[in-house]
Amino acid sequence: MTGPVRIGVSACLLGEYVRYDGEHKLDLCITGVIAKFFALVPICPEVGCGLPTPREAMRLEGEQDAPRLMTVQTRIDRTGQMLDYCAAKLGEFGKMDLCGFVFKERSPSCGISAVPLYTGADSVVATAGLFAREIRRRFPLMPLEEAERLNNPEIRERFIESVFLYHRAHLSAVACRTN
Numbered sequence: 170m171t172g173p174v175r176i177g178v179s180a181c182l183l184g185e186y187v188r189y190d191g192e193h194k195l196d197l198c199i200t201g202v203i204a205k206f207f208a209l210v211p212i213c214p215e216v217g218c219g220l221p222t223p224r225e226a227m228r229l230e231g232e233q234d235a236p237r238l239m240t241v242q243t244r245i246d247r248t249g250q251m252l253d254y255c256a257a258k259l260g261e262f263g264k265m266d267l268c269g270f271v272f273k274e275r276s277p278s279c280g281i282s283a284v285p286l287y288t289g290a291d292s293v294v295a296t297a298g299l300f301a302r303e304i305r306r307r308f309p310l311m312p313l314e315e316a317e318r319l320n321n322p323e324i325r326e327r328f329i330e331s332v333f334l335y336h337r338a339h340l341s342a343v344a345c346r347t348n
């Protein structure tokens with residue numbers, strides 16, 4: 170593993186026009202502060218799984234342990250498409266030695282914890298987006314954070330430290346495997 174420490178970032182946070190409405194969500198804390206420490210790898214799972222930009226808004230529906238990614242108006246189930254993308258790409262992310270991830274909060278794909286899951290007519294609970302959930306499943310120790318929270322200096326500092334620690338642990342693991 171050589172070069173700068175790499176982390177994945179939801180591509181819309183880096184100013185890429187990949188959101189469902191054709192816009193971006195450029196986050197100056199990430200491009201101005203986090204970028205001083207890490208090389209940022211932009212990833213948009215919705216575009217990556219083959220959806221166009223702009224596209225119909227989606228939301229999560231169903232059970233906590235098996236949420237479905239549904240288009241809001243036309244009721245198309247995109248779950249399989251997203252999970253196929255994750256299955257194909259997560260190994261690739263491992264090979265890129267990503268040591269952390271910053272996600273766009275509340276996205277049904279990228280949010281980590283406060284994404285609305287519609288479990289019934291009037292019932293909404295908080296969950297993780299499908300892509301973030303798969304990242305967490307595959308890389309359980311990797312530091313993950315939501316962009317909004319990184320505006321808090323303490324949380325930001327903790328995240329930066331955790332990424333460096335993860336990177337160091339990862340380097341040691343690679344050295345052990347090659348010795």
Ligand code: SF4
Binds near residue numbers: 179181188213214279
């Ligand atoms: S939140 Fe995630 S899926 Fe949505 S536009 Fe940004 S990178 Fe793409």
